Amino acid sequence: MDLSNYLMMKQEMSLLVVFLILMVYDLFASENGRKWLQPMGVVLFLVHTVLGFLPYATGTSFAGMYVSGAAEVAIKNILNVGVLLMFLQANGWLGKPESSFKRGEFFMLTLLTLFGMYLMISSGNFLLFYIGLETASLPMAALVAFEKFQKNSAEAGAKYVFNAVFSSAILLFGTSLLYGAMGSLYYDDLSMSLISNPLVILAMVFMLVGLFFKISLVPFHFWTPDVYQGAPTTITAYLSTISKGAAVFALMTILYKVFGSMVFEWHAILWWVIVITITIGNIFAIRQTNLKRFLAFSSISQAGYIALSVMAGTPMGMSATMYYILVYIFSNMAAFGVISAIENKTGKVNMTDYNGLYKTNPYLAVIMMFALFSLGGIPPTAGFFSKFYVFMAASAEHEYVLVFIALLNTIISLYYYLLVVKAMFINASEHPIEKFSSDGYMKLSLVICLIGLIVLGFTSGIYEYLNTVGFGI
Amino acid sequence: MNFLSLFVLIPTLMLLAFMPCKNNMHAIRTVAVTGASLLLMLSIYTVVVFLNARAAGDASPMLFMADTMWYPSLNIHYAVGVDGISVAMLLLSSFIVFTGVFASWNMTPQPREFFMWFSLLSIGVYGFFISIDLFTMVLFYEVALIPMYLLIGLWGTGKKEYSAMKLTLMLMGGSAFMILGVLGIYYSSNAPVHTFNLLEIAKAGIPLSLQYYFFPLTFVGFGVLGAMFPFHTWSPDGHASAPTAVSMLHAGVLMKLGGYGCFRIAIFLMPQAAHELSWIFLILTGISVVYGAFGAVVQTDLKYINAYSSVSHCGLVLFAILMLNETATTGAVMQMLSHGLMTALFFALIGMIYGRTHTRDIREMGGLMKVMPFLSVAYVIAGLASLGLPGLSGFVSEMTIFIGAFQHDDMFRRVFTIVAVSSIVITAVYILRVVGKILYGTIQDKHHEHLTDATWYERLAVVTLIVCIAGIGMYPSFISSLIRNSLSYMAAW
Numbered sequence: 001m002d003l004s005n006y007l008m009m010k011q012e013m014s015l016l017v018v019f020l021i022l023m024v025y026d027l028f029a030s031e032n033g034r035k036w037l038q039p040m041g042v043v044l045f046l047v048h049t050v051l052g053f054l055p056y057a058t059g060t061s062f063a064g065m066y067v068s069g070a071a072e073v074a075i076k077n078i079l080n081v082g083v084l085l086m087f088l089q090a091n092g093w094l095g096k097p098e099s100s101f102k103r104g105e106f107f108m109l110t111l112l113t114l115f116g117m118y119l120m121i122s123s124g125n126f127l128l129f130y131i132g133l134e135t136a137s138l139p140m141a142a143l144v145a146f147e148k149f150q151k152n153s154a155e156a157g158a159k160y161v162f163n164a165v166f167s168s169a170i171l172l173f174g175t176s177l178l179y180g181a182m183g184s185l186y187y188d189d190l191s192m193s194l195i196s197n198p199l200v201i202l203a204m205v206f207m208l209v210g211l212f213f214k215i216s217l218v219p220f221h222f223w224t225p226d227v228y229q230g231a232p233t234t235i236t237a238y239l240s241t242i243s244k245g246a247a248v249f250a251l252m253t254i255l256y257k258v259f260g261s262m263v264f265e266w267h268a269i270l271w272w273v274i275v276i277t278i279t280i281g282n283i284f285a286i287r288q289t290n291l292k293r294f295l296a297f298s299s300i301s302q303a304g305y306i307a308l309s310v311m312a313g314t315p316m317g318m319s320a321t322m323y324y325i326l327v328y329i330f331s332n333m334a335a336f337g338v339i340s341a342i343e344n345k346t347g348k349v350n351m352t353d354y355n356g357l358y359k360t361n362p363y364l365a366v367i368m369m370f371a372l373f374s375l376g377g378i379p380p381t382a383g384f385f386s387k388f389y390v391f392m393a394a395s396a397e398h399e400y401v402l403v404f405i406a407l408l409n410t411i412i413s414l415y416y417y418l419l420v421v422k423a424m425f426i427n428a429s430e431h432p433i434e435k436f437s438s439d440g441y442m443k444l445s446l447v448i449c450l451i452g453l454i455v456l457g458f459t460s461g462i463y464e465y466l467n468t469v470g471f472g473i
Numbered sequence: 474m475n476f477l478s479l480f481v482l483i484p485t486l487m488l489l490a491f492m493p494c495k496n497n498m499h500a501i502r503t504v505a506v507t508g509a510s511l512l513l514m515l516s517i518y519t520v521v522v523f524l525n526a527r528a529a530g531d532a533s534p535m536l537f538m539a540d541t542m543w544y545p546s547l548n549i550h551y552a553v554g555v556d557g558i559s560v561a562m563l564l565l566s567s568f569i570v571f572t573g574v575f576a577s578w579n580m581t582p583q584p585r586e587f588f589m590w591f592s593l594l595s596i597g598v599y600g601f602f603i604s605i606d607l608f609t610m611v612l613f614y615e616v617a618l619i620p621m622y623l624l625i626g627l628w629g630t631g632k633k634e635y636s637a638m639k640l641t642l643m644l645m646g647g648s649a650f651m652i653l654g655v656l657g658i659y660y661s662s663n664a665p666v667h668t669f670n671l672l673e674i675a676k677a678g679i680p681l682s683l684q685y686y687f688f689p690l691t692f693v694g695f696g697v698l699g700a701m702f703p704f705h706t707w708s709p710d711g712h713a714s715a716p717t718a719v720s721m722l723h724a725g726v727l728m729k730l731g732g733y734g735c736f737r738i739a740i741f742l743m744p745q746a747a748h749e750l751s752w753i754f755l756i757l758t759g760i761s762v763v764y765g766a767f768g769a770v771v772q773t774d775l776k777y778i779n780a781y782s783s784v785s786h787c788g789l790v791l792f793a794i795l796m797l798n799e800t801a802t803t804g805a806v807m808q809m810l811s812h813g814l815m816t817a818l819f820f821a822l823i824g825m826i827y828g829r830t831h832t833r834d835i836r837e838m839g840g841l842m843k844v845m846p847f848l849s850v851a852y853v854i855a856g857l858a859s860l861g862l863p864g865l866s867g868f869v870s871e872m873t874i875f876i877g878a879f880q881h882d883d884m885f886r887r888v889f890t891i892v893a894v895s896s897i898v899i900t901a902v903y904i905l906r907v908v909g910k911i912l913y914g915t916i917q918d919k920h921h922e923h924l925t926d927a928t929w930y931e932r933l934a935v936v937t938l939i940v941c942i943a944g945i946g947m948y949p950s951f952i953s954s955l956i957r958n959s960l961s962y963m964a965a966w
Contacts (some may be wrong), residue, residue, distance in 0.1 A: 246583075316546075358841060373619070379615050380612075384612065384615065388652070389547070391652065392547065392656060396660060400653065400656075400686075401654065402655050403653060404649070407650075407652055410645070411646050414642065414645055415638070418638065418641065421623070422626060422638075425626070425627060426623070426634060460543050460544045460545070460549075463546075464544065464545060464546055469548040
């Protein structure tokens, strides 16, 4: 066996090392020693993240099963940064007595799902892709049901399992049809011999549906609000950013690499899916009062915007997508960070609880405002830039009608984002959330998010780098 | 660094300087006055250098250009440059910001936050006027819009939350049209490389078949901000609810962003489509002009009267721009300046009167000339400027517009010019009605007898604006010489 194959898998290897160290430590640590898991997890993951930025070898290994190009490495780095932010935010929640003894499980399950996402991203064969998808899904269900004695969390876990299994089954069925039609599961083989016929189209539709479930595009989004609401807030942040980002990238590679010749067919599907996703996500978000549910619908509509640049099918579309995912990770992490900081201290998650937040906790309110403005695409936050580039990528393919619908939807989205801003800054409250101070990890993560939201747009370097790694059909 | 960038840098530094001020009113005022004075001096300096450069024979379309590559792969630049129109707009903005600071001298609550949002608004406004790159224009346009939400929602009066939301969403809706137009311009221009640079696009041109799509989009997009009928409905509510300085800045400068954008992007880049399609927008802006004036006649709230009058006057700006000739466009620029100063003066005075009487309903006021002569005389002057008395700025701008408009010899434009001219009469009706009702006659409310007249900082703001209004009225050739060269290179005529 040629061990040099593993050299390509540098990031997977280092992730596994982090995973094993934490697992072994968790096994042998005393009750008291478990509290060191948090700093250990953060530091080890930081090392892993930094390693990801070091020079890497690109190419394929295991006979084309595993692909590691510049784009794959870039998206993994983006996800790593998001996971790091999430680990920082998890401390307040994990430090509670009812979950502190499960710290180790949290880190291990998260790292396992991340490992699965790496495989999804880097796969060059549908078999590996499916393994990655399952590795990413099942531990995720355990994470969603992490607070298993809480009814909401357990219910969300059950819903997630059903949907994950269901969508995997659909995807697997599509894969089997494709194998039946073409006789291969390698992306390269498929892309070379793929011709559009009814069976292949059917296979593609099934596979897309499976992936749409993961990304929660309408009409496959019904699990999203319940799961997001029930899951612990940190896990919701993870689901809505990292998990979604990885699935979008996987969708993009499959569409570009495998179904590149059938661009006409999937364009038509995506066109309609994007229109209803953005619109329905927005319209349902307007009436939400629970902020986690609110952000669930907002993230549904955000997924539509991400898919907009996926649809372009060009290198520019790919780099716009990756940039959007990065900015979206920062915005959503900031928003969920504030929600989880407040939830940890007071247990409040409703929009009315946020009335007058600026008076008592100005920093949290300002960070939340920046996060929401970024999600709404308002300058000077990075969200403006990422949305603009998504629109540019789609306009380059003359999708002006779609861009116009998306632009009109940004106004609806601005309406409900402003509702939260209004609650925090304008509404008066007799019982505002009292002034409190979060733990250092949370503060650090929120500050990083805030800096990111401002810096990512005004410095062009990151987009320019992503622009060099993107590939098209 | 190009000195034009200071226009963005100074408000940014102001924004940062407000942060450590907490609620120390003295420190806040110091920062605000320093920043606003620096901006005023900078814009006067810009005018002087600009006129010198023009006198020295520099006839290029844009002066003081600077270009920094920002996003190389998308060919996005941070590019600045000014022509006579932008210089005039910068000067106007500086005057409004300067007087706005004095008009909000006793801002409560949260004065620091108010001035921080105010600075952000200024960043957007100045940035928009100095940019010659479409991307940065869009960026600054939106930067200027979003502070309005909190400025009105937090510090406003009346149904402020409703107005703030309506204003923000409608203007953002306008920017949705505009962004699509800008993207269309980017991808359809004949330039060898896709570019956002105004001058390069203008030089390369855009195919006529595509102009038909993107001209209306951009014109409507900016027209929303310019209060074009039927997209003007945000304006009365927004102005009526906004705090004084915000009304001033909004009616005085922000609405000019609309007119400036229509001119600079829609007409400058797509002149052929402008010729073909201008009739649609002439009808709409003609309605704005007359409808706004009639709207003002029936209102009883001072701010609503002024807001509708703004719809009428800003409609006239767009109306003049659409006439597509040099005289009318010169008039449009003058009208932008004149209306900016005049409305700012109106809103400042209304704010000062409201601060004393605690009512803006004209039925509850009367005889104010006896109790506050300074403010009342200033109000009369503003009113006379608004109805176009010779010697004040309103006369020269409206005269120039109508002369320019009447130069067209087709029936349609002449008829619409006559319709628009009729608004002058209606303006006289609502101005004189208000002046007669609240300033003369008997005092309606006993409490009004003991009111005080303007304080020094209020006088400073008012006198500055009156001097500018009279200045334009007495010496309009200053403005026309400033912008003359900037119009001659237009391809539209």
